[in-house]
């Protein structure tokens with residue numbers, strides 16, 4: 001049951017996202033909807049933290065008693081190097097997107113890869129990742145998290161396709177023995193194809209415009225799952241074209257919601273109300289489209 005009349009009190013616990021720029025972040029909408037849906041006395045705010053200032057934000061977490069941070073650009077690596085302890089995922093990626101506090105100890109997590117896997121499982125529970133051939137287009141922060149997560153779940157192959165070859169090779173290494181680099185010719189034979197570049201994004205950092213696709217749509221085959229982690233627009237040109245060619249598609253909102261849901265669970269110990277979180281994000285995105 002939702003609790004619309006909640007007000008912050010002296011006892012209210014605080015979580016926040018730190019990043020720069022931050023004012024367009026969807027995280028406050030998603031996390032506050034989760035706190036309200038479960039009637040928890042928590043609030044989530046956004047702090048614009050200038051590049052190079054992450055250490056100060058972490059010290060503030062201890063001195064102000066802030067219970068959780070989401071971490072976004074440009075602080076993910078700085079935070080990974082400044083927290084007291086890293087989970088194996090965050091350590092492998094040298095990037096943190098979620099900080100929890102255990103007394104005065106700060107723990108750095110990375111929930112992006114697991115967030116992607118959960119969104120895939122939610123949308124296609126019958127799809128077996130074990131033994132699947134997966135192509136990841138891109139080798140940046142989000143791609144690396146997905147590549148590492150795929151490497152942990154016994155897929156047959158993780159093929160990294162990226163315009164900069166040495167970044168592709170480093171990212172492929174995160175999947176362990178099943179990782180390798182490839183090119184567009186690997187796409188038709190893959191069971192799961194993931195766009196983890198900003199190509200197709202309508203607005204924001206690295207946006208190319210909504211008409212762009214990250215690879216030739218003629219490479220898509222019926223029966224494949226084609227996922228896009230871009231969520232603005234929700235239906236990218238890639239997903240529209242892939243669906244027209246008979247593929248199953250997965251939009252990027254699921255990953256965004258699930259990586260936040262995992263952070264929520266780490267901080268509160270409660271199961272996240274994923275439906276309410278997704279609904280709040282969708283409502284906010286459609287209002288943003290109407291009045292950007």
Ligand code: NAP
Nearest residue numbers: 138139140141142143163164167196197198229252255256
């Ligand atoms: P990033 O670290 O900057 O990496 C971007 C990657 O895309 C790099 O591999 C880059 O290739 C490639 N790329 C960029 N522009 C390209 C172009 N025009 N053509 C071909 N390749 C291009 O970015 P990121 O943080 O990983 O984010 C990537 C996208 O994922 C963004 O759109 C972001 O909004 C989205 N994202 C979504 C979620 C979610 O929860 N749904 C989470 C995180 C990020 P090079 O290596 O050659 O530079």
